[in-house]
Amino acid sequence: MSQHAAQATTQRPDGRGAVRKLTAVLVGLTALVTLMLGAFALPSIHSGPRDMPVGVTGARDATRALQQKLDTDMWDVTVYDDAGALTSAVKDRDVVGGLGVSASGVDVYTATAASPMGGTLLTSLGNTLAAQQRTRATVHDLLPYPGDDPRGAGLSAAALPLIFGGMFPAVVLTRIFPGHRGLRTRLAGAVLFSLLAGAAVTAFLQYGTGSLTGNYAVTALGVSLGMAALSMTFIGLEALFGFAGLGIGAAVMMFLGNPLSGLATGPHWLPEGWSTLGQLLPPGASGSLLRANAYFDGTGAATPALTLAVWVVLGLLLILAADRRGVKAGGGEPAAGAAAPASVAGG
Missing domain, CATH: 3.40.50 (Rossmann fold)
Structure with a gap:
């Protein structure tokens, strides 16, 4: 048997191993879809006025x-x-x-x-x-939605853009500026993006669709705070734990934060206990802050703003911990979980 044939035989995956891997992937994906359905469906099924x-x-x-x-x-x-x-x-x-x-x-x-x-x-x-x-x-x-959007469709539609506005910059900036050397650039980029995107989203909802009222600058800063709370937390998770940390954080915000945000119904319409959890996560706090600034002249804005500020501090602490670890490692190593260069992986 030639050397190439022997090498091909060694590299050919075992049939049983391939079946096991395929089974694990299929079971994992099925579980993920089921969990996703449960996360979005259960709060709606069990929703209703609670206190x-x-x-x-x-x-x-x-x-x-x-x-x-x-x-x-x-x-x-x-x-x-x-x-x-x-x-x-x-x-x-x-x-x-x-x-x-x-x-x-x-x-x-x-x-x-x-x-x-x-x-x-x-x-x-x-x-x-x-x-x-x-x-x-x-x-x-006494406090209706604006005449241009009497059903509040614009406010309800803002939930996913607020989450993606925190997730996308973390993913993109990590790809463009990877490793410890790009960590501070990622942080600066996340802050700047949050300010720009918050201003753009608020302008679209307030002047484009007429869905929001209130002081534009205050509302835009609130939206920016929500995006910064997410993006800085995601960047900190990725810097410390790699893309696994980013993935887990994104899953929590998507599967728990989004359906429990109460943005369309108000938090009192969610199951007991889950409404509290939803308001402690950035999507729920962002929605409550947006509602308070856009329709109530800031009444009720203090608690969600403080919640988001805590998440910003948490993100900064994660980033600081990753930065110190990178300095001790010499500053040239990629962040935890980052892919190794092909030359090293290949031996």
Whole structure:
């Protein structure tokens, strides 16, 4: 047998080994698709109001009866002295809406921009109460979506661009400026991209589609903060753990952060516990910050902004740890998990 034939025989993959590898790949991909379906489907299937804060006002007997009726896991009821106090609470985001009961009818106070699903449910409840009292229900949408986008489609569509706006720069910059020597360039690039992309995305949603209102500069900075929180975390994960770290981080943000963000419905519509987790992840915090700046003049922006700032600090700490490790290694080695040069891999 010639040397080339012997070498080909040695390099030819074993049949059983190939079957095992193919089986592992197929099982892994099937599990991934199933997990993806579960991550996106389960929050929707089990969604509904969970301790949704609402207010009621009116005559004492009527409000007491209404409070008892709403005393379930669905609602968190607060009684207000009059309609003025209730409307102020809605605008201050203390409650997502409320009901005013009087002899002349039922007033439904909603804030579609805060919780469209909550507003729909309160309206239905108000119509039911009015029918029972043989009166009528009047709906007051105190904080609606803009007239150019009354269903809030632009806000709902912003979820994936916000995630990809953090993921793409990490991947691209890592490819163009790899290893420890390019780490600081990647960091600077991520910050600059976040500022530019935040300004562009906000301009498109506010001036292109009319989906946002509020102060453009403040809203754009909030969007940029969300993108920076993701991109810097991704760059830090890749610098320390290679593309495996980047892949795990991206999977968490896509499969957990996106469906649990509550951007389309509001966080009170998600299953208990999952809504809290969603708001602690950058996609959920970014969505809440965008909603607060775009429709509520910054009311409720402090918590999501602080959450994103913590993620930025986490990303910086990861990058700093990777930078120190690279300095100790001499600065010329590629980041962990990076592909070895072909000459070294080949022997």
